[in-house]
Amino acid sequence: MYFRFTDNNVFFFREIGTIIRSLGCCPSESELHDLLAEVEEEEPTGYIRLEKFLPMMTKVLMERRYRPIPEDVLLRAFEVLDVNKCGHLTKEELVKYMTEEGEPFTQEEMEEMLSAAVDPETNTVRYKDYITMMVVDEN
Template sequence: MAETGIDAGETNKPVTDPLVAEIHKRIREAFSPFDDDNNGTVDVREVGAIIRSLGCYPTEAEIGDMLQEVEEEEPTGFIRLEKFLPMMTRVLQERRYQPASEEQLVQAFQVLDVDRKSHLTPEEIKKYLMEEGEKFTQDEMDEMLSAAVDKEKGTILYRDFVTYMLPENVQ
């Protein structure tokens, strides 16, 4: 594994590898807006948003595993930058949790579209996403449907939605 140039408690130690230094800068920039008290900590509930802002898309279970790695021995509800930085540096260096490609996403929708009609109804997608696999919450479902459902047709035109969902198109 590549040397990260950082140990727990050494978040301000200079890093000689320019790539690692750039990764640390990106992580600090993603962490900072969530560090409300400027004390090097963020609420544990914000970690998923930070990770996703860095272009990584782990499942909720994978985020849970990552949290276990960086949580204090006695959980406080907060994550310290000095623990988050080396873990997230490794994740970024290893290019873990990369988003699915456009074609992979379309293929996933096509599996659900058994009639090959190039769209799904909100009811179909709710059934799949709230009853199968890693279940969505009602709030997550409502948020996704507000972006996914074509207002005129009342269906999810999944090719259009996949293009909209791609990380480079999400604002």
């Protein structure tokens, strides 16, 4: 994955979450907003300066903050949602849970998740397969 800097060595504000997650960190949206608040200019410009981002991100990585959730915890969470214990969720069930419960997904996040998770032939999410695909190897 590559990210472009502008001529002034700045990132687009909206790309920071993707950058942080591509580095193996999994902050919640609330935690991401807190991180962005640390590096945002006093007068918001829509950009984050590299000189501000690097020290913050180095600290996050050194402290091993925002580690990914382990596979067994993700599996238990999906199993709780799977009331019929059939090993899958329908697309509609997944959308309902992800947009109405807890920290709701945005439309863009939901579309991205669905494109990776839903089997187009059955219109379901076989969550064991999806978890295997999602899990980040920390080694």
